[in-house]
Amino acid sequence: MRSWRRGAPGVAAVGGALLGVALLAACTSGPDPVAAASPTVGPLDVYLDLITGVEDESAEAFVAQASKAEEIVAACMHDAGFEYVPDPTRYHSSVQDTEALATFDEHAYAAEYGYGLTEPGERPGITTSSVADDPNTEYQMAMSPAQGAAYQKALQGVFAFGDTAPTDEEIDAAYTAPWTEKGCSGRAEHEAFDWEVATSEDVVMIRDEWEGSWQRDLDPQFDAVRTAWVACMREAGTPAYTHPQDAVDQLQAEMLVRQEALAGGEPGSGKAWKELHELEITVAVADLACQDATDYQDELEALEHERQQEFVDTHRAELDALVERYSADR
Known part of the structure; x- marks a missing residue:
């Protein structure tokens, strides 16, 4: 099954990873979910695309969304009285050039590097970034402890745990808190990514039921x-x-x-x-x-697609209801 967004507002604040692969553009007036399945997209995948309403989850689209999100963060932080330089790399540690990867010769790579474990070889089309590249680090380092805490609170909201390591309960509570409590990052991710549907209880329940129904x-x-x-x-x-x-x-x-x-x-x-x-x-x-x-x-x-089809046949009424429910809000 293709990966589909389970990220939540606030993910960037704690080092979110790049999430995403190509999704079908879809809406309720579009193709039948099962008929739209392809050699790389299963029937349940198509339903989830329809439900979440994400038109493009390619790496390039994600980077564009990240840039939009960071502009929102910058404006929000400015309103809170802080300087902030947009930094789209907060949302991803690597970006894949899908065209370059399509021509990547994995057999030649294996012949020289194996899996890239004992001697990692460069894989073309992948660029990486690091925390050290954060353009806001120097600005934060110059702050007093009180100013730094206020800055993090404005940026991360409930994810601003301070110097004390959070408990599992505190982390869970932060993730399940509404985006309005997640500072400028939560606001930006809400407006730029719209992850609420993918992380809503009924959609997550369907996904979890699928994962529990088939053990490959x-x-x-x-x-x-x-x-x-x-x-x-x-x-x-x-x-x-x-x-x-x-x-x-x-x-x-x-x-x-x-x-x-x-x-x-x-x-x-x-x-x-x-x-x-x-x-x-x-x-x-x-x-x-x-x-x-x-x-x-x-x-x-x-x-997997065969098993997805069986799951869809069993849960079609639930899936159709979710498509209708969430498409009505778009």
Whole structure:
């Protein structure tokens, strides 16, 4: 299932991540949700698009929304008596160039870097930002403790926890508070992103019900797909893995073990590290080849869409009611 927004106002205030993949433009007068499903978009995904009313969740659209949000934050902070330089990177740590990624040769990358664990290779089309780039840091550092607290309160509202680490209960309360209590960030995200529908109780309940209704790893059809991949990997002479993510997880675990064994030495050096890097390349190359040979990703996607269809057939009345309810407000 495609990722769909579960973010909440206030996310940027605590370091929100870039959320989003391409969504279908849709409205109640648009195509039938099931008919609109495609090889990459399942029938439940389409319904959720209709309900949330998000026309474009591409990386480029998200960056544009982030820029709009930051202009709102700047105006709001100015009204509160503070200076503020718009900083769209608060809403994302990396931005993907979808056109560049479309031409990215993952097989060539795997042959040189494996999964990018022991020796991360540069993936074209991805730019990153860091907290150190925040143009407002110097301004805040010059403030007195009282001024800094007031600044954070204006910016984050209930997310301004101060120097004391918040409890889980305090964090939960902050996330569930209305956007009006989340300072200028909450106001900006409310106006620029409109996440309220995606995070509303009834929509989250539908999503949670779907996630609880289908456990991929327990599905007999998934076991058939997985078994074909395992057999292919065995023929390639790799260690025993149960599925692609298991291969990554085991290599990461071994990498951490060897890092600890370095006892202060530099990762990336020494015979043991070189051996692990070579194993990683061998596994990654075989993994991609076996996924291609078994149509692993296509088979998984087809299976998930089939299960989504079953869920939609069972919950169509609820989904139609949600579409009608939330589209009436737009």
